Amino acid sequence: MDIIKKIYNDKKFMSIAEPMLTHKEFVKTKNIVHHGSTRFNHSVKVAYVAYKLSKMLGCDTKSAIIGGTLHDFFLVRDDDNLSAYTKMLINHPTIAKENAIKYFGVNEKEQNIIESHMFPTSTVAPKSKEAWIVALSDKIISMSDATVTAKAKVAMWMLFLINFIR
Numbered sequence: 001m002d003i004i005k006k007i008y009n010d011k012k013f014m015s016i017a018e019p020m021l022t023h024k025e026f027v028k029t030k031n032i033v034h035h036g037s038t039r040f041n042h043s044v045k046v047a048y049v050a051y052k053l054s055k056m057l058g059c060d061t062k063s064a065i066i067g068g069t070l071h072d073f074f075l076v077r078d079d080d081n082l083s084a085y086t087k088m089l090i091n092h093p094t095i096a097k098e099n100a101i102k103y104f105g106v107n108e109k110e111q112n113i114i115e116s117h118m119f120p121t122s123t124v125a126p127k128s129k130e131a132w133i134v135a136l137s138d139k140i141i142s143m144s145d146a147t148v149t150a151k152a153k154v155a156m157w158m159l160f161l162i163n164f165i166r
């Protein structure tokens with residue numbers, strides 16, 4: 001069965017995620033290519049893995065679902081140019097956080113989940129178990145996409161090294 005269909009059949013997950021997944025602004029991410037999938041499908045998968053992990057570990061599943069769903073809530077398209085792409089990799093967690101506040105009024109914990117999801121290639125560190133879980137889930141889903149581009153890998157490693165040495 002299609003993984004997205006399977007996720008949509010999970011009533012507990014959908015009771016939290018549905019208002020976001022049907023919101024007219026968030027639905028626009030369906031039209032943006034992201035790691036060879038759409039940004040919408042990527043976000044749903046990250047949120048679901050984060051939900052399952054947080055449930056397994058006895059964490060706050062609601063914040064994991066909200067943070068996971070909205071972690072890449074930005075409408076800028078991937079740019080072909082490596083320097084613009086790297087800049088976007090740095091800036092998008094803040095843009096996503098601002099959109100999440102604007103459209104869904106997310107709380108401080110969820111704001112940190114979104115802003116730190118690129119850790120260790122971001123300057124903001126995860127402050128909760130759920131933030132660590134979403135950061136890990138994002139990496140699992142991103143790397144499992146067979147179509148992660150060489151450009152994305154180069155930019156990620158560059159940022160990781162810059163953060164590591166400073």
Ligand SMILES: [Fe+2]
Nearest residue numbers: 071072092117
């Ligand atoms: Fe991201």
Ligand SMILES: [Fe+2]
Nearest residue numbers: 046071072138
């Ligand atoms: Fe992501």
